[in-house]
Ligand code: SF4
């Protein structure tokens with residue numbers, strides 16, 4: 001347990017957390033919506049500092065990141081807690097841990113130890129291929145204190161930090177985190193405030209998050225999980241694609257198929273709908289990928305249609321990319337970081 005950053009005392013033993021737009025007002029002995037920050041005698045503490053609940057070596061495509069070090073393996077870590085409440089969460093055992101299990105947790109890995117673990121694996125895996133670390137599985141932004149410290153240490157040692165996030169955070173904590181972040185996959189879950197409210201969140205802060213990362217030249221990919229009877233309408237998908245393209249047509253957009261999970265048991269996303277969604281998104285964006293389906297995940301040159309990256313599962317071939325990171329047919333500079 002560690003004292004939290006970003007909170008105010010607003011009354012005797014009552015605090016307000018300022019990490020995310022919920023701005024939870026928390027009385028003594030209680031926790032905020034994420035479950036990960038608790039008021040103890042008028043001080044806010046983070047309960048998940050050093051609590052690493054997911055730790056594995058994953059293909060970077062699994063995050064998903066398709067245009068950032070394709071084919072590389074990345075260390076992935078995650079913790080407990082999340083500030084949204086998606087009823088279809090696929091990692092609810094982590095995200096809703098504090099609500100659903102009500103158990104005490106103890107730190108098991110501190111930032112320096114995580115770096116040592118990373119370096120050890122890098123050696124034994126012949127890892128000059130290893131670009132860095134991804135904070136993923138539940139919501140890394142509610143792991144803020146641990147995330148910032150770890151990201152700073154990794155950055156100082158020359159490694160990359162990647163966020164896989166819902167992007168629901170306040171501006172000030174975000175601006176302090178930005179210098180350490182290199183890439184992100186951001187979930188844009190819907191394009192109406194009404195739908196975001198169903199997840200206990202809001203659209204505007206997530207848009208702000210994506211815009212801010214973009215302005216800071218952080219590599220971004222956006223993912224929308226297309227969920228049956230939630231956001232599976234073409235006008236919402238079109239609005240998302242249109243908005244992303246207003247930032248940059250080159251931002252990769254992942255449309256993932258939903259499967260029943262946690263509290264949401266409707267049928268999986270209709271495959272025909274996903275095809276239509278992909279088609280409409282392609283009217284606005286160069287790179288649209290379907291996720292969680294057997295389909296082509298290849299990357300083609302937007303200029304000449306040449307196959308740049310062939311993906312068969314996690315078997316990745318940079319078949320159409322020259323050494324100078326240009327298309328080997330038309331020499332267009334690729335929108336891919338190698
Ligand atoms: S981080 Fe957690 S406690 Fe803080 S405002 Fe967000 S949900 Fe509330």
Ligand code: SF4
Pocket residue numbers: 082083084085086088089090091092095137138139166
């Ligand atoms: S934002 Fe992600 S981790 Fe959090 S509840 Fe939603 S799906 Fe789960």
